Amino acid sequence: MIFCDECFKDEQIKSIIVGATLNDHRSKGNCPICGKKNVFLYDTEKDSSLDGFFDELINIYTPKDLLPPDYPISDVHMIADELKNEWNIFSDDIKSSDIYNIIKSLSTRLYSEANNYFSSPVGVPEKYDKEYLKIHSILVGHSWDEFVESIKHENRFHTQLINTDKLETYLSYLRKDYEKGIVMYRGRLCYGDNQYKPKEMGAPPIEFAKEGRANSTGISRLYLADSDKTCVHEIRSGAFDSICIGKFCLMKDISVIDFKQINNFSPFNGDFDFLEYLINKPILHKIDGEMGRALRAGDNHLDYIPTQYLCDFIKTLTYKSDEKYSGVEYSSTLNPGGNNLAIFYPDLFKCTKVKKYTVNSLKYDFS
Numbered sequence: 379m380i381f382c383d384e385c386f387k388d389e390q391i392k393s394i395i396v397g398a399t400l401n402d403h404r405s406k407g408n409c410p411i412c413g414k415k416n417v418f419l420y421d422t423e424k425d426s427s428l429d430g431f432f433d434e435l436i437n438i439y440t441p442k443d444l445l446p447p448d449y450p451i452s453d454v455h456m457i458a459d460e461l462k463n464e465w466n467i468f469s470d471d472i473k474s475s476d477i478y479n480i481i482k483s484l485s486t487r488l489y490s491e492a493n494n495y496f497s498s499p500v501g502v503p504e505k506y507d508k509e510y511l512k513i514h515s516i517l518v519g520h521s522w523d524e525f526v527e528s529i530k531h532e533n534r535f536h537t538q539l540i541n542t543d544k545l546e547t548y549l550s551y552l553r554k555d556y557e558k559g560i561v562m563y564r565g566r567l568c569y570g571d572n573q574y575k576p577k578e579m580g581a582p583p584i585e586f587a588k589e590g591r592a593n594s595t596g597i598s599r600l601y602l603a604d605s606d607k608t609c610v611h612e613i614r615s616g617a618f619d620s621i622c623i624g625k626f627c628l629m630k631d632i633s634v635i636d637f638k639q640i641n642n643f644s645p646f647n648g649d650f651d652f653l654e655y656l657i658n659k660p661i662l663h664k665i666d667g668e669m670g671r672a673l674r675a676g677d678n679h680l681d682y683i684p685t686q687y688l689c690d691f692i693k694t695l696t697y698k699s700d701e702k703y704s705g706v707e708y709s710s711t712l713n714p715g716g717n718n719l720a721i722f723y724p725d726l727f728k729c730t731k732v733k734k735y736t737v738n739s740l741k742y743d744f745s
């Protein structure tokens with residue numbers, strides 16, 4: 379069977395396919411599966427580097443006949459659909475039937491020895507196993523909503539509903555490094571002929587620090603955006619408002635937690651517990667969504683608490699020689715495609731320049 383690097387999204391698999399073609403000094407070709415032209419091809423008749431590659435992942439599943447009797451019937455799926463929908467391995471346009479053929483051709487031994495993984499639907503009993511979840515889930519078996527309820531109304535500073543060791547492990551997969559010198563932006567509404575000076579564009583002093591997604595009242599954090607456009611959206615300016623946008627330069631190399639990477643990191647990269655990750659993936663997605671969610675006027679300030687808790691926790695973590703994570707990065711919901719960065723140590727960035735803009739018009743999109 380022949381497929382190509384473009385049939386996959388997973389970076390690890392892509393690089394194996396590219397490496398196999400280059401090592402063999404083969405030329406590129408057209409892919410019979412995804413139809414892409416001039417791509418790196420993998421031929422299961424000639425290449426072996428992906429032999430058995432999916433076996434360990436497939437093995438976390440249990441064929442339907444062997445699932446506990448009370449396992450919910452709505453949560454069984456064919457293995458190809460499961461790999462397509464739950465794991466970000468294959469390109470979106472690859473059909474389940476092609477995925478089935480690809481994994482069958484790479485897992486020939488498993489296919490002959492345990493055909494029921496392929497011929498019947500599969501499930502994951504640990505998803506509903508209270509004892510397993512207690513040890514392996516970031517939320518020690520609780521739902522996100524139960525955690526939110528508890529931290530808002532029961533115990534704010536010493537919650538027992540988070541397994542901090544597990545949370546730290548999964549956050550470490552989301553590390554992103556920034557080099558000294560990168561530029562980010564921060565906007566402030568300005569009035570009349572006033573234009574802020576660079577030193578007036580930074581994080582507010584603690585007495586004026588109002589709570590936000592990444593900080594409680596009285597804790598000053600520097601919220602930055604990846605572009606002037608994201609800034610204009612994030613400060614929710616109105617038509618004809620004047621906005622000062624400061625250009626901020628990073629003064630030293632830092633690492634941050636990038637929530638956006640939840641969907642992009644390869645589970646095949648390093649020593650990875652597939653089963654535990656599958657259990658925790660929905661929780662990580664929820665955290666990503668909560669970080670980026672735009673609060674509306676009238677929203678309860680208690681809604682900030684779960685992400686404030688997470689940001690404070692991240693600030694306590696160390697990485698290698700005591701170097702701390704310096705902030706968190708998340709998607710902008712107000713400017714899709716844009717990113718925001720909340721920095722724990724505002725002095726890490728220096729405002730070098732301020733430019734004043736006027737909002738000429740607003741565009742509403744509604745349904």
Ligand SMILES: [Zn+2]
Binds near residue numbers: 381383410414
């Ligand atoms: Zn292809």
